[in-house]
Amino acid sequence: MALEIKLDIKTANNCKNLVVQDITGSYDALENPKGWGDVNLNPIMPTENLSIFITVYHYISDVQYTTTIQIPESAYYTSYPFSNSVQGFRMSIPSDVISTAIANQLVLESGVNLPEEYEIVQETLEDNIYQIVIRVSGGDVIVVSEPVVFKSTCNMKKDVELLLTSIDTSCHDCDDLDFDKALLAKSLLEGLENN
Amino acid sequence: MGSISNSTEYMGNWVCGFEWSFKKLCHLIGGSSNFNTPSNNVITELEAYSIQIKNIIDNTYNSNDPSDKVFPVIFHLILDDPSVIKPSGASEPDFDVLYVLGWVNHWFSGTGISFKGVDIEKDNAIMTTPGLNIIEGSTISQTRYMGARLGNVTQNYVTDGVALDEIKRFDSGPLAKHTYNGGVLFEYIQDNYSWDPTKYINIFLLNRTNSGVGKVVMTSANPYLVDLSGNYNRLSIGVDLWAIGRAYDSTITPSDSYSADVEYTNFGYSYSGTTSENNLTNASSVSEGYRSRAKTIAHSLAHTLGLIHPRNKFNSTDAQNLTADSSCESGNFLFSTLTNFNNFYNDGDADTNAVGNYWQMLDYTTGLETDLCTSETILSLSNNMMNHNQFTGAYESENDVNPTFTQNQIYTMHANSEYTITSFDAGLGVTVSNYGILGQILYNSSTVLTTNNAAEGNTCLERSSFNSPLPLNIKFKQNVSESELSQYNQAKKIITKIVKTLS
Numbered sequence: 001m002a003l004e005i006k007l008d009i010k011t012a013n014n015c016k017n018l019v020v021q022d023i024t025g026s027y028d029a030l031e032n033p034k035g036w037g038d039v040n041l042n043p044i045m046p047t048e049n050l051s052i053f054i055t056v057y058h059y060i061s062d063v064q065y066t067t068t069i070q071i072p073e074s075a076y077y078t079s080y081p082f083s084n085s086v087q088g089f090r091m092s093i094p095s096d097v098i099s100t101a102i103a104n105q106l107v108l109e110s111g112v113n114l115p116e117e118y119e120i121v122q123e124t125l126e127d128n129i130y131q132i133v134i135r136v137s138g139g140d141v142i143v144v145s146e147p148v149v150f151k152s153t154c155n156m157k158k159d160v161e162l163l164l165t166s167i168d169t170s171c172h173d174c175d176d177l178d179f180d181k182a183l184l185a186k187s188l189l190e191g192l193e194n195n
Numbered sequence: 196m197g198s199i200s201n202s203t204e205y206m207g208n209w210v211c212g213f214e215w216s217f218k219k220l221c222h223l224i225g226g227s228s229n230f231n232t233p234s235n236n237v238i239t240e241l242e243a244y245s246i247q248i249k250n251i252i253d254n255t256y257n258s259n260d261p262s263d264k265v266f267p268v269i270f271h272l273i274l275d276d277p278s279v280i281k282p283s284g285a286s287e288p289d290f291d292v293l294y295v296l297g298w299v300n301h302w303f304s305g306t307g308i309s310f311k312g313v314d315i316e317k318d319n320a321i322m323t324t325p326g327l328n329i330i331e332g333s334t335i336s337q338t339r340y341m342g343a344r345l346g347n348v349t350q351n352y353v354t355d356g357v358a359l360d361e362i363k364r365f366d367s368g369p370l371a372k373h374t375y376n377g378g379v380l381f382e383y384i385q386d387n388y389s390w391d392p393t394k395y396i397n398i399f400l401l402n403r404t405n406s407g408v409g410k411v412v413m414t415s416a417n418p419y420l421v422d423l424s425g426n427y428n429r430l431s432i433g434v435d436l437w438a439i440g441r442a443y444d445s446t447i448t449p450s451d452s453y454s455a456d457v458e459y460t461n462f463g464y465s466y467s468g469t470t471s472e473n474n475l476t477n478a479s480s481v482s483e484g485y486r487s488r489a490k491t492i493a494h495s496l497a498h499t500l501g502l503i504h505p506r507n508k509f510n511s512t513d514a515q516n517l518t519a520d521s522s523c524e525s526g527n528f529l530f531s532t533l534t535n536f537n538n539f540y541n542d543g544d545a546d547t548n549a550v551g552n553y554w555q556m557l558d559y560t561t562g563l564e565t566d567l568c569t570s571e572t573i574l575s576l577s578n579n580m581m582n583h584n585q586f587t588g589a590y591e592s593e594n595d596v597n598p599t600f601t602q603n604q605i606y607t608m609h610a611n612s613e614y615t616i617t618s619f620d621a622g623l624g625v626t627v628s629n630y631g632i633l634g635q636i637l638y639n640s641s642t643v644l645t646t647n648n649a650a651e652g653n654t655c656l657e658r659s660s661f662n663s664p665l666p667l668n669i670k671f672k673q674n675v676s677e678s679e680l681s682q683y684n685q686a687k688k689i690i691t692k693i694v695k696t697l698s
Contacts, residue, residue: 057680064680107255129675129683147674151683159694167697178697185693188686195682 003041004034005134005145015124015154018098020052020091020132036087041138043087047075049138050086052093055131055147056102060115069101086136095125127152153192160185212359212414212433213498218536219360220420220429231536244419244614245530248501251610252603260307261609266636267313267643268296268326269395271388272436275332275353275402275471279436282443282465289443290463292326298440298460298489299496301453302580306605310396310496314645317390321645330388332402337383341375350379356403357381357433359411376405381414385428392427393632394639396499398492400436402471412438412484413491415498422616422631430632432495436464438484439491457486494580500633501611502581502604503529503540505547546601547579579604612637 008021027038036043055068071077071093081088099122106114130152134145163182218231225234233241255261270292274280280290292312300309312326335352339361350358358376381404389397404412412435421430440462450459466472484491529540580600600608615628630638 057675057683059684064684107259113254113258127687129680131674149674156687156690156694159698160690163694163697181693181697185690188690192683192686195679 002034003036003136003143005136005143007132007134007145007148009130009132009148009150011125011152011154012092015158016095017092018054018095018125018130018150018152020093020134022087022089022134024087026087036085041136041141041143043082043085045084045086045136045138047078047080047086047089049136050074050078050089051135051137052091053133053135054098055133056098057129057131058102058126061117063115065106067102067105069098069105071097071101095123096121098122098125124155125152127155151192151195153189156185156189156192160189210410210412210438211494211498211504212411213416213504215360215411216414216416216429217420217503220416220424221536224420224423233536240423241419241530245528247614248607248610251613252606255613256606256609261606261613263307264309264609264612264637265640265644266308266310266396266633267394267640268310268398269313269328269390270295270326270398270400271328271330272400273330273332273335273352273384273388273402276469277329277331279402279466279469279471280329280464282463282467283445288327288329288463289461290327292324294449295439295462295489295492296326298453299493302490302493303496303600306600306608308500308605308608311644313395313643315643317395328390335379335384335388337379339380339383341377342373345375350377352379355379356405357384357401358405359414363405378403378405381433382429384433385431386426389428389431392430393635394643396496396636397428397431398495399431399433400439401433402436402466404433404435413495415495417503418499418501418611418631418633419614427632430499432492432499434491434495435484437466438487439464440487440489441485442466457488460488462489490580497580497600497604497608500608502600502607503542505542505544505579505581542581544601544603546603547581 004024005022006024008023010019011017012019025032025035027033027035027040029038034040052071052074053068054071055066057064057066059065071091074091074093077093077097078089078091080086080090100120103114103118103120106118130150131147132145132150133147136143160182164186167179167182221233221237224240225237272280272290280288283289296310296312303309312322314322314325316322316328332352336349338347338349340346341348356378358378358380360382361375361380363374363376381399381401384399384401385397388399389395404414414433416429418430421427441457441460443461443463443465447459447461449461450456528543530543581604611631612633614631614634616631617628619627629635
């Protein structure tokens with residue numbers, strides 16, 4: 001058996017950060033044979049041995065881009081429950097760090113011009129599909145996690161919730177069409193969240 | 196390795212060893228048995244490099260000026276006599292890194308590129324004298340093969356100097372008897388005394404470089420070839436100490452002004468009265484680098500940043516007989532169409548000039564030359580930093596000669612700091628694009644520089660913000676299908692539209 005990093009991915013409640021947490025757990029021959037330590041990779045290592053790569057599937061002005069970025073100096077955004085160990089790390093990456101990294105990456109890629117419409121410093125994490133990979137370099141051993149796909153809906157969810165609260169369902173004179181549209185949005189959102 | 200006809204003899208009277216390193220790295224990378232012909236894979240690589248540089252310039256700098264860049268520099272001063280840098284007799288060296296870098300940055304002013312002495316040593320200690328590492332020459336010895344007659348011979352820096360390369364004269368045929376350059380190989384010094392080449396630009400200041408009939412006193416390499424070679428130490432620069440500028444004179448107080456007469460420069464070393472005085476290879480006198488004012492270092496650094504000589508030829512045998520036809524129109528761009536290292540090449544920059552006697556030390560009585568391409572009379576001595584020699588101007592013209600870079604050269608240096616190299620990452624199991632060696636140095640600069648203040652001699656620069664761009668462009672396997680992406684995007688569009696309509 002070898003270490004198999006498991007990740008839990010979500011957005012912060014205010015939609016401003018992408019949160020990536022290690023939920024691999026410690027090695028246990030029976031319960032968690034692919035966990036940290038023992039016969040697998042020892043999590044006691046410098047924090048800079050941890051890298052995060054994010055592939056973002058996004059649109060700018062209706063043009064689809066697939067941009068892979070490495071978050072620079074990710075240690076700044078990472079906390080660790082155990083001293084000197086990377087096990088259980090929790091990265092909370094600000095949206096502007098991600099959007100700036102995307103912009104820089106697009107600029108670097110040959111033949112790609114950064115569209116003027118792209119907002120380089122974004123206040124909230126744009127709703128997109130994100131694919132996250134963690135790499136851990138432990139001496140001669142390099143462990144790369146399986147890519148985890150995360151569909152961010154945080155902004156849409158806030159907007160739809162706001163919309164639903166603003167519609168007066170007890171109003172009999174109101175246009176039912178608005179209510180139906182709001183319900184459609186809610187339904188689509190749930191579809192995204194459940195897929 | 197096949198038969199290598201590399202010998203320093205072909206350098207003729209040249210003072211810059213760039214072509215030597217270029218040719219040798221091409222041979223190393225390409226594995227061609229013919230040292231004069233780059234292999235097809237090298238030509239392909241150079242073409243790809245050239246296209247990438249052009250793309251960065253055309254696509255990126257067309258709309259956004261390149262970001263300012265500050266490169267961390269460490270000078271390794273290898274001495275056989277400590278008194279060389281203490282001519283005043285004081286306990287502390289008269290040699291001043293800040294003064295040297297001030298001149299270097301003066302020549303680079305307006306380019307958005309500058310250099311700063313590093314604050315942090317290779318072992319992470321804070322440096323007492325930023326940017327300066329003094330090495331005792333007697334401690335450097337190398338046992339190397341020097342032909343069938345001599346066999347393996349131990350060469351020492353103090354007694355034998357530095358060999359630009361192994362062979363001085365190459366003879367072909369079964370009874371060939373090569374002639375060897377004496378001294379410790381420069382490559383040996385690069386490999387054993389360079390600090391981490393992904394963090395520092397290493398500049399070795401030497402006191403004797405043996406290059407056979409050549410007079411090479413400055414050597415540097417193209418960064419892309421260094422990347423391809425896999426040995427980053429090849430980026431380390433070598434310059435003879437006597438060639439950096441005017442020697443110490445106790446009667447002179449150096450002027451702080453970069454427009455001051457060369458008489459008022461003082462580079463803080465002196466061979467006078469030292470054991471090195473009579474051992475200076477390539478220098479007919481100890482004051483031959485009198486008017487350099489660190490242009491030898493600036494010129495070498497510009498090569499390190501990817502520039503090439505404006506018009507040149509790898510083999511200088513018939514260089515003096517070049518005509519306009521042979522030197523200009525028929526010259527091939529080095530990075531795309533040059534297939535034979537005996538051919539004349541050009542730099543692809545319409546704004547640079549070819550000059551006569553470009554390979555020699557510029558020890559002329561006049562700064563005017565004839566442009567071989569246009570037949571116009573031009574101030575040729577040093578009107579461009581990449582002309583072959585940056586030592587001297589005439590006494591009368593020396594302060595009028597301020598070598599500069601063309602706009603294309605400036606952009607080229609920036610682009611060389613930003614190109615990427617694609618390779619396969621076994622750990623990730625994917626193809627990745629890493630920054631080239633210069634990008635890596637910039638990326639790591641915050642680990643060897645403690646301050647953000649502007650570099651010496653260049654007031655317009657802050658440290659690069661290069662930590663924000665990403666070091667990797669990794670193409671992971673895409674786990675999101677097109678239909679999945681399309682569904683997500685459709686739903687997002689509808690939700691956004693509804694929210695916008697009803698809000």
